[in-house]
Amino acid sequence: MDRLSPSSVPPSDQHAAFPGGFVWGAASASYQIEGGARDHGRSDSVWDVFCRQPGLVVNGHTGDTACDHVHRYVEDVALMREMNLRAYRFSVAWPRIMPQGRGEVSEAGLGFYDRLVDELLEAGITPWATLFHWDFPQALFHAGGWLNRDSASWFAEYASVVVDRLSDRVRHWITINEPQIYIGLGHFDTKHAPGIKYPFSQALLAAHHTLLAHGKAVQVIRARAKAAPTVGWAPVGKVDVPASESRADIDAARTSTMKGTERQFFTNTWFGDPVVFGRYPEDALKAFGADAPTPEPGDMETIAQPLDFFGLNIYSGGRVRAGDDGAAVPVDHGIGHPRNALNWPIVPESLRWGPRFIHERYRVPVVITENGMTNLDWVHSDGRVHDPQRIDFTRRYLLELRKAIEDGADVRGYFHWSVMDNFEWAEGYKDRFGLIHVDYQTLRRTIKESGRWYAKVIASNGATLAAASGTVEPKPVAVKA
Numbered sequence: 353m354d355r356l357s358p359s360s361v362p363p364s365d366q367h368a369a370f371p372g373g374f375v376w377g378a379a380s381a382s383y384q385i386e387g388g389a390r391d392h393g394r395s396d397s398v399w400d401v402f403c404r405q406p407g408l409v410v411n412g413h414t415g416d417t418a419c420d421h422v423h424r425y426v427e428d429v430a431l432m433r434e435m436n437l438r439a440y441r442f443s444v445a446w447p448r449i450m451p452q453g454r455g456e457v458s459e460a461g462l463g464f465y466d467r468l469v470d471e472l473l474e475a476g477i478t479p480w481a482t483l484f485h486w487d488f489p490q491a492l493f494h495a496g497g498w499l500n501r502d503s504a505s506w507f508a509e510y511a512s513v514v515v516d517r518l519s520d521r522v523r524h525w526i527t528i529n530e531p532q533i534y535i536g537l538g539h540f541d542t543k544h545a546p547g548i549k550y551p552f553s554q555a556l557l558a559a560h561h562t563l564l565a566h567g568k569a570v571q572v573i574r575a576r577a578k579a580a581p582t583v584g585w586a587p588v589g590k591v592d593v594p595a596s597e598s599r600a601d602i603d604a605a606r607t608s609t610m611k612g613t614e615r616q617f618f619t620n621t622w623f624g625d626p627v628v629f630g631r632y633p634e635d636a637l638k639a640f641g642a643d644a645p646t647p648e649p650g651d652m653e654t655i656a657q658p659l660d661f662f663g664l665n666i667y668s669g670g671r672v673r674a675g676d677d678g679a680a681v682p683v684d685h686g687i688g689h690p691r692n693a694l695n696w697p698i699v700p701e702s703l704r705w706g707p708r709f710i711h712e713r714y715r716v717p718v719v720i721t722e723n724g725m726t727n728l729d730w731v732h733s734d735g736r737v738h739d740p741q742r743i744d745f746t747r748r749y750l751l752e753l754r755k756a757i758e759d760g761a762d763v764r765g766y767f768h769w770s771v772m773d774n775f776e777w778a779e780g781y782k783d784r785f786g787l788i789h790v791d792y793q794t795l796r797r798t799i800k801e802s803g804r805w806y807a808k809v810i811a812s813n814g815a816t817l818a819a820a821s822g823t824v825e826p827k828p829v830a831v832k833a
């Protein structure tokens with residue numbers, strides 16, 4: 353797969369459900385799957401240190417071994433191939449490449465990603481590399497972390513090392529993953545690493561620096577990449593869906609999806625507006641007053657680099673209707689509404705309205721960089737992992753995504769989260785998001801039924817989504833007259 357092809361291209365197969373060139377993939381992140389915490393001279397990230405503090409992660413789990421992907425990547429890529437993945441989104445671990453975060457480079461660390469990329473290309477799978485998926489080097493945390501304005505330059509230095517090494521073969525780049533979460537949960541709430549409660553103004557400053565880091569990394573990629581790059585980022589897609597398709601409800605849902613005035617970080621516009629428009633949103637600036645950062649001259653220009661795609665990680669959503677004055681009124685999903693194992697409501701329409709609203713606002717092609725569900729899967733006595741809920745979830749979400757495209761949103765790809773079960777941050781290993789089951793005692797992998805189902809969806813470019821979910825056709829039940 354070369355550059356992203358526009359979704360206006362007619363489907364190559366007239367029965368295909370999705371536009372020709374649509375990218376079908378799955379995603380992972382370094383700390384969640386790699387293990388090998390001390391391999392290649394890797395040093396601690398803020399997550400290694402966070403996990404060692406009692407009580408912060410469920411059952412005291414850590415990413416020390418995780419899925420042992422650093423030693424099993426050959427087998428893992430073979431399984432990805434079996435699932436027909438056309439693209440694989442992985443992240444590079446900053447402390448594996450630069451153990452102190454800057455300066456000295458680990459040749460062994462780079463070598464691992466070199467081999468992974470070669471293995472993927474050999475298997476016909478396009479690598480999509482994320483530069484930062486939360487494993488911030490602990491050494492740099494001691495130097496002030498994202499609170500230090502120099503963090504943007506540290507990140508640019510690291511980005512240049514990775515780009516110099518991989519960009520002859522990697523053409524798809526994602527700068528940062530979900531700043532809303534690592535700033536919000538890591539620097540304001542204390543649920544994620546580094547787990548420090550900073551005053552709101554300081555957390556906003558950390559956010560400003562992380563946006564600068566994004567902008568500088570885009571500049572580095574464009575200036576140094578050997579093969580023409582396609583560059584994007586992967587923020588959280590926070591979505592409110594309309595309770596009905598009335599114009600008023602849709603407008604209310606759009607407004608509330610784009611609202612950013614609450615003093616928290618779960619917002620689209622505080623991060624998206626600077627990245628695309630080069631300015632913070634007016635409503636939030638007004639609400640945050642003196643707590644908002646004061647950008648230095650040139651900052652906003654650095655942050656707003658042209659992007660080839662706007663990634664969106666979407667799992668769930670709220671539901672709203674228009675009140676009498678047109679303002680959004682929350683609508684309960686209802687008693688017994690389906691939920692995943694983390695209790696997140698299942699809202700397939702979020703994959704229609706999220707990309708639509710974001711595309712309408714920012715006019716940048718959208719790629720769904722994460723979507724999936726956690727489930728309590730196990731290997732059944734027949735040796736297979738039956739996960740009909742995940743199949744049904746994915747089918748429903750993908751059908752809604754197709755509606756977004758029909759509605760006119762320019763959506764270029766979909767990455768399922770996750771390629772395999774992994775370390776789900778503060779939830780440890782209790783949650784299973786994978787298309788591949790991982791037995792953490794033996795590290796044995798088993799492709800789940802959902803993985804086999806997804807392989808068919810990919811092979812048909814989405815056309816098989818039209819069939820009812822599940823891999824087994826129900827036998828007609830004989831009814832006595």
Ligand code: FCB
Pocket residue numbers: 381384529530533665722769776777785
């Ligand atoms: C997202 C993260 C990803 C994974 C999923 C379930 O917020 O980017 O690493 O944990 O949620």
